[in-house]
Amino acid sequence: MRVVAVVNQKGGVAKTTTAANLGACIAERGFRTLLVDLDPQANLTVGMGIPWYELDSALHTVLLDPDETPLRSIITQVHDIPLYLAPGHLDLAHTEALMMPHADKAYRLRNAIEDLTRSESFDWVFIDCPPSLGTLTQNAIVAASHLLIPTEPKFYAFAGMDSLNKMIVALTKSLRFRVELLGVLLTMFERGTRLHTMIAAEIRERFGDKVFQTVIYKNVRVSESEVEGKPIALFDRRAPGAQNYEALAEEVLLRAAG
Amino acid sequence: MRVVAVVNQKGGVAKTTTAANLGACIAERGFRTLLVDLDPQANLTVGMGIPWYELDSALHTVLLDPDETPLRSIITQVHDIPLYLAPGHLDLAHTEALMMPHADKAYRLRNAIEDLTRSESFDWVFIDCPPSLGTLTQNAIVAASHLLIPTEPKFYAFAGMDSLNKMIVALTKSLRFRVELLGVLLTMFERGTRLHTMIAAEIRERFGDKVFQTVIYKNVRVSESEVEGKPIALFDRRAPGAQNYEALAEEVLLRAAG
Numbered sequence: 458m459r460v461v462a463v464v465n466q467k468g469g470v471a472k473t474t475t476a477a478n479l480g481a482c483i484a485e486r487g488f489r490t491l492l493v494d495l496d497p498q499a500n501l502t503v504g505m506g507i508p509w510y511e512l513d514s515a516l517h518t519v520l521l522d523p524d525e526t527p528l529r530s531i532i533t534q535v536h537d538i539p540l541y542l543a544p545g546h547l548d549l550a551h552t553e554a555l556m557m558p559h560a561d562k563a564y565r566l567r568n569a570i571e572d573l574t575r576s577e578s579f580d581w582v583f584i585d586c587p588p589s590l591g592t593l594t595q596n597a598i599v600a601a602s603h604l605l606i607p608t609e610p611k612f613y614a615f616a617g618m619d620s621l622n623k624m625i626v627a628l629t630k631s632l633r634f635r636v637e638l639l640g641v642l643l644t645m646f647e648r649g650t651r652l653h654t655m656i657a658a659e660i661r662e663r664f665g666d667k668v669f670q671t672v673i674y675k676n677v678r679v680s681e682s683e684v685e686g687k688p689i690a691l692f693d694r695r696a697p698g699a700q701n702y703e704a705l706a707e708e709v710l711l712r713a714a715g
Numbered sequence: 716m717r718v719v720a721v722v723n724q725k726g727g728v729a730k731t732t733t734a735a736n737l738g739a740c741i742a743e744r745g746f747r748t749l750l751v752d753l754d755p756q757a758n759l760t761v762g763m764g765i766p767w768y769e770l771d772s773a774l775h776t777v778l779l780d781p782d783e784t785p786l787r788s789i790i791t792q793v794h795d796i797p798l799y800l801a802p803g804h805l806d807l808a809h810t811e812a813l814m815m816p817h818a819d820k821a822y823r824l825r826n827a828i829e830d831l832t833r834s835e836s837f838d839w840v841f842i843d844c845p846p847s848l849g850t851l852t853q854n855a856i857v858a859a860s861h862l863l864i865p866t867e868p869k870f871y872a873f874a875g876m877d878s879l880n881k882m883i884v885a886l887t888k889s890l891r892f893r894v895e896l897l898g899v900l901l902t903m904f905e906r907g908t909r910l911h912t913m914i915a916a917e918i919r920e921r922f923g924d925k926v927f928q929t930v931i932y933k934n935v936r937v938s939e940s941e942v943e944g945k946p947i948a949l950f951d952r953r954a955p956g957a958q959n960y961e962a963l964a965e966e967v968l969l970r971a972a973g
């Protein structure tokens with residue numbers, strides 16, 4: 458099983474869009490895939506057409522009391538592919554504050570996933586993170602075997618990548634575990650924009666072959682698919698966005714096999 | 716003095732871009748304007764051309780110990796207009812955790828600004844918030860007289876506005892103070908995109924005349940100005956982005972006078 462945390466403290470770089478669409482493309486190839494929505498905005502849940510505000514229990518209740526609400530009790534299948542979702546909820550923000558005094562606060566999600574895999578098997582897990590480096594994101598990094606860092610080719614996103622790198626190194630040292638960088642993904646790339654080409658080149662120079670060959674280009678159909686509560690591959694298979702995420706799925710499977 | 720918190724837990728909706736450019740346009744009209752960078756990413760500081768990583772003290776040291784490091788000791792003027800900056804720093808994330816046990820944790824910024832205004836006067840203060848509703852953003856809302864909510868005309872940003880509204884109402888009730896919604900600002904609007912037109916109409920229906928008449932259109936020069944560490948009005952006055960933010964400044968001054 459591979460557990461991938463989709464993480465970047467910069468907001469709006471397509472973390473949720475990548476978790477949803479990469480997860481769906483992997484599931485379409487027959488792999489049992491679990492999406493975990495760890496963001497209080499619950500955009501991944503909304504993007505799969507599930508109204509989080511109607512749910513009694515979601516990820517926040519699991520993290521608060523895993524014995525009372527095990528992860529398997531909140532998981533639901535989405536669409537007709539082996540794609541499953543552990544839904545998020547606005548109260549995750551509150552949970553983050555409540556977990557603060559507990560010594561195991563950074564390990565709650567890792568323990569919950571380990572407990573789940575005793576009764577159900579998954580090939581891939583993708584965790585969508587909030588745009589911050591607080592306790593929720595730390596839970597994702599500790600639970601993960603791999604990290605995927607989406608970034609748009611703009612200055613603020615690029616400027617933040619060094620501190621993200623440093624934080625990840627510091628966290629893995631202090632919490633004594635290993636996590637591998639699966640890759641850095643260029644998202645919302647606008648062809649023919651000088652600024653995007655320039656910053657993408659800087660990112661490739663800084664992160665070398667850690668940057669995926671696959672680039673996700675800006676494509677309005679990606680935004681339109683969110684409104685429909687479907688991943689782009691199920692909404693419009695011919696759209697460039699769908700083809701980009703299919704290519705990314707191939708590249709991720711190759712990297713993980715390597 | 717008006718203190719405006721630029722807030723939205725959705726990431727990447729142009730909070731920083733709006734604080735920087737609206738602040739600069741207001742300062743250009745002769746108003747003494749202070750920008751406060753309350754985001755651990757310190758993008759506002761970077762966008763003004765200031766390397767936060769070289770600073771010994773910044774907003775994090777003020778919030779931790781306002782007697783030791785008063786706000787006026789970290790303020791610096793930027794460009795040749797009456798525009799000033801209280802720089803942010805990555806350690807603000809750490810500060811947020813350290814403030815948790817203190818009873819006055821939500822009031823630290825408000826107290827720091829009140830202390831500042833005993834020795835220096837400002838007409839306008841704009842506070843750039845991180846993409847979350849945690850203690851840092853609560854500090855901004857408590858310190859503010861007005862809120863400005865930027866949002867892009869996309870589904871996830873729109874879906875999150877109800878919970879943002881509810882949180883603000885709940886916070887102002889529990890902390891017993893009043894804050895006024897200055898307005899909701901449509902940003903990164905792409906003309907001729909059906910999805911943007913549709914969602915903008917939904918936002919105007921939901922928030923009525925709270926939505927600014929001025930719309931900020933997508934304009935690559937805005938992103939290019941960040942790289943130069945200048946607000947768009949100083950980088951390229953003829954750019955559509957500069958004209959949009961000038962028009963917004965006019966509308967904000969009218970609303971505040973009203």
Ligand SMILES: Nc1ncnc2c1ncn2[C@@H]1O[C@H](COP(=O)(O)OP(=O)(O)OP(=O)(O)O)[C@@H](O)[C@H]1O
Pocket residue numbers: 467468469470471472473474475496500586587588644645646673674675676677679680681683698724725726727846869870871872
């Ligand atoms: N390839 C793309 N083409 C066009 N629009 C895109 C693309 N990828 C993402 N978007 C749009 O950009 C917006 C931001 O993406 P998304 O919400 O996935 O980012 P995020 O990093 O999860 O944001 P947050 O930091 O708030 O969690 C979305 O509304 C989405 O519609």
Ligand SMILES: Nc1ncnc2c1ncn2[C@@H]1O[C@H](COP(=O)(O)OP(=O)(O)OP(=O)(O)O)[C@@H](O)[C@H]1O
Pocket residue numbers: 466467468469588611612613614725726727728729730731732733754758844845846902903904931932933934935936937938939941956
């Ligand atoms: N009008 C515009 N036209 C083109 N690009 C824009 C515009 N406004 C903002 N941007 C770009 O969008 C990106 C996101 O904007 P910005 O960083 O200001 O959002 P934010 O809400 O502050 O993000 P975060 O949630 O991470 O703090 C920036 O890199 C900026 O260049």
Ligand SMILES: [Mg+2]
Pocket residue numbers: 472473474496500585586
């Ligand atoms: Mg997201």
Ligand SMILES: [Mg+2]
Pocket residue numbers: 730731732754758843844845
């Ligand atoms: Mg910002």
